[in-house]
Every structure is written in C-alpha cells, then in structure tokens.
Amino acid sequence: MASSILEKSPLKIRLCGPRGFCAGVDRAIQIVVLALKEYGAPVYVRHEIVHNRYVVEGLEAKGAIFVEELDEIPVEHRKQPVVFSAHGVPKSVPEDAEARNLFYLDATCPLVSKVHKQAMRHQRLGRHVVLIGHAGHPEVIGTMGQLPPGTVSLIDTIADAEAYVPEDPDNLGYVTQTTLSVDDTAGVIAKLQERFPNLTAPSADSICYATTNRQEAVKEAAPGCDLFIVVGAPNSSNSKRLVEVALRAGAKRSLLVQRASELNWDEIGRIGTLGLSAGASAPEVIVDEIIAAFKDRFDAEIELAITAEETENFLVNRELRNVPLTVDDMAWVNGARA
Template structure:
C-alpha cells in the first residue's frame, strides 16, 4: 500500500548549542581524567537522553552537594549556573569542582554584579524556579534582584525608592514576550538601564527565528525537547503563535503518535538547544512508519560558536604511574 506523502521541514539551526556541547564535554573529559564516578549537581542540561548516556559512562547526578561523598572525586555544576553559595560550600569541604555554566550565562552573572556594585536594583525577567534564574539571582544578596515573569507582573512590579534600576533576562526566553516586558518596564521606568548586549542568547534567538520560518508553512510543528527545558517549551509556543495550527513537544521518536500528522501535507520539526540530533532522526523515522517522507532543510542562520573547556581540562592530563 502506498503511504501518503508528507513534507518535513527541518528547522535550522536546531538542537545542541555551544554551551550545551561544552557542558557535556566537561562531564566526558572529567570522567576520562578522574575515572568513575564524577558527580553532577542537577541535570547537566535538561534532556533525559543526555543525562542517561552520561550516567552509563559513570556520572552520578545529585540535587545538592550534601549528597556527594568526600571521596576526592570532582563535582560539576550544570550549564544553567549556580548561586555563589554552591561553590563556596564546595570550597569549605575542600571538594574539587568544575563549573560547566554556559559562558553566556556567566556573562549575565558578571553584568548583574557590576550593576549591583553601582548601586542599581536589578529587575530580572525570567521564570520562577528555573535553575538559571536561581543561579543569577543567587549571585547577589537577597533582595537585590526582583523577578518579573511576564507582562502582567511588569505592569505591577514595585521597586525600591531612591535607587537606579537595571534589567537583565534569562537567556532562554521568548524573544517576542521579552520585548513586550521590556517595553512595559521602559515605559514605567524610563531611566532603567539595559544590558550592554541582549541577554537572550544567540542560540535561543536563532532557534526561534527558524521555527517561525517553518511554522509559517507547516500544519503541525514537532519540537524535540524536554518539558523542563525552557528553550524547548518556548519553541512550541513560538510555533503556535506564528502560523502553525498545532505544535507538540516530544522527548524522542517513541513519544510521537505519527497519526497526529494525518491529513497534513507539510509539518515542521525542530529541537531545543539541549536535544541531540539523534532524537530528531528518531522522530523522522517514526513518521516514515506512516508516511512517504520528503525532508527539506529550512536554515535561517549558520552557527560557528565554540566555547573552550575550563583551563584545568585543557591542560594535558597527568601520566599515571
């Protein structure tokens, strides 16, 4: 029986960004140098496939440092960044650690510290409870940063009197939603200082632009990513707001019901910045079970960003014996 035709638009860029790639390599290189186990505080990136692969190599994921034994093995901080209290606690225990925080998140940390040092109160645009937000707010004393989650909060947020204001953002937000929040803050507080450069990272911006291009032509968009991945959830929202009648988030091919594409001629696929390309390939193969698939790449930007590993992992490893 002939299978119905289906055109699959693959959004580009998609999948791993430079910060995610660096974080995973830090865990792999730490295992190579130090042997099993190495400990990782929180998911190194928000993707179960990645986490389970690293577990199979010998990584042990913990929620807090008190779960890590004093066995001399290193602990790694996730790509999302951590409050200052975390490395301080590691140092108090003489615990070796490696910081896999994305350099673009670290840039936000340093800029926030500079604004605070100038006496500014910081408004942080982001999602409550997200590890990146916790890490950024945790760079400064309690009360120095006020979280603003959306436009409604931006219209109502109270700020301390008699001090200047600046704003910063989580790196994985919706570009359009953030622009709306910033516009409201600027209208309410005309003197508020902006970041020197846009804090939403290049990878988030590019992936959202790519999914917009795909969504304009697609009757369904499939986003490959984890439900706790902020940038993946934003991609699904962006797809629905920019022309696609429906968008779904799946973690891998087995999670997709290919019947969702019944009656569609064109669908789009993208992947969050922490989802490896192999999971996109799984989704395409899942669709081939039901359709005669033609794949078309829709690329809006080319990425060539590479972040170096920490200096301690770039030095030659000591020779055993």
C-alpha cells in the same frame, strides 16, 4: 507493521536550522566526558548537566552520578570531581564545595556567566536589579544567587511588569534569562521602559544567540504547518518557548516530544506539512529518530529552513584542555551514541 510505500501519503518535513545542541550545551557535556576520562568514575554532577534525559542517562551509563545538593556526595568520594550544570549556580554553591574540600568543575554556559556579570555590574553601580525570567528555573536561581538578598526582583510577565512597585523607580537595571521567548521578553521590557524611563539595559542582549536563532528558524518554518514538533524536555525552557513560537507563527498544532516513542499517531492523523526543530539541549540523534518514524509512515520529503549558521565554540575548563577527545568521544558528545 509499517504501511507499504503505495499506501503512504506525501509529507513535507520542514527541518529547521539551527536546531539542537548549542555551544554551551556541547561544552557542558564535553566537560563531563573529559572529567570521566581524566579522573575516572564516578564524576558527580550537581543538577542535570543539561535538560535532556537521553543525555543524562547516557552520562550515567558512563559513570556520572547526578545529585541535587552537594551533601549527597559520600565522604569517600570527595576527591572525585563534581561538575556544576550549564544553567549556572548561586555563589553559595562553590562556597559550599570549598568548605567541603570538594574539587569542582564549573560547566556554566559562558553566556549565562555573562548575564551574572551584567547583573553584578548593575548592583555594583547602585542599581536595583530587575531579572526577567521564570521563577524556579535553575538559571534564574543561579543568577539571583550572584546578588545580595533584596537587591534583585524577578519579573516574569507583562502583568508582573505592570504591577511592579520598586523602592527607587529611577535607579533600576535589568537582565534576562538567556532562554526566553524573544517576543515575549520584548513586551516585558517595553512595559518596564514605559513605566520606568530611566531603566538601564545590560551592555549586551541577555537572550543568547542560540535561543534567538532557533526561534527565528521556527518562525520561518511554522507558517502553513499542519503540525510542528519540537524535540526537547518538558523542563527545558528554550524548548517550550519554541513550541509557543511555532503556534504564534502559524502552525496549526505544536508538540514537545522527547523521543519518537511518545508520538501518538492517532492524534497526529493525516498531515501534509510537518515542522521540526529541537531545543538547545536535544541531541541530533533524536531528530533523526523522529524523521525516521515519519518516513516509516509517510512518503516524506525533507525541506530545509535555515536562517543562520552557528560557528561558536566555547573552551572547556583549563584542567581538561589537554585531555584528548577521540572521534568516538566527539560522536558521543554530539549526540550520536547508540
């Protein structure tokens, strides 16, 4: 039972902005919702459309079926669309889809696609590609899969950059995963540039605007926080980076939380200042859920920490642009489903 108002201790909640869904995530979810409206269930999705179980389970309830490989799609459903996730896929995946006569819709974030093009440009100009990113992440697998075998090397840490021995140290070009820590990546790039002065940068920063903006807001809010909570999934790279950024920026503790039900109130204890943000694949409804849980136990006051305004909007696939989105559809896409 919730404590009475007289027993509640004061709490300042520093709520970060921007937070939550980015334009690429919003577009990817719209693509699945629109495909379900246009073609009916089931709509298959290769890999989690975005790294958030709340979103995935909601889409499953609407008729989406998530698979890891295209051979999981039954023969009788091959006329139904299959959507590729926002993280991007290797070139072999659409080739496989075409070989199976599957109708596919690519929900790759346009900013990830831009990294693919930058990597391919390096390779086309004869440079060996250095990809800064985390091994095994779907985005890294997708980017490496744009290039012929042996033309790309993966670097994760400064130690990797220190140990890297390329065949031609004067003919390298780098790109990065879009969801990395800005500060960590700067250190890796600096080490590579120190060792390989002729290293060629991409034509534009590979870390996406949403990742950078969310990290800057966390840096603004974190100093002096007794606890900093990031709403996000454990397999969400950008969400995990926000936890690290909060600690480095001065938060005493930082947690990654998927739902309010995961909060351990005994471990949280008595706190005076809480920082709160959400990764780019976390819907706002869960942020509201977390705030409500703290208001139930504390006399909480919201303080906004806004460092940027985001106005980006990415168009969905041409095949879906004439499918109407209702107010209810948009509310669902924006994370407000019940």
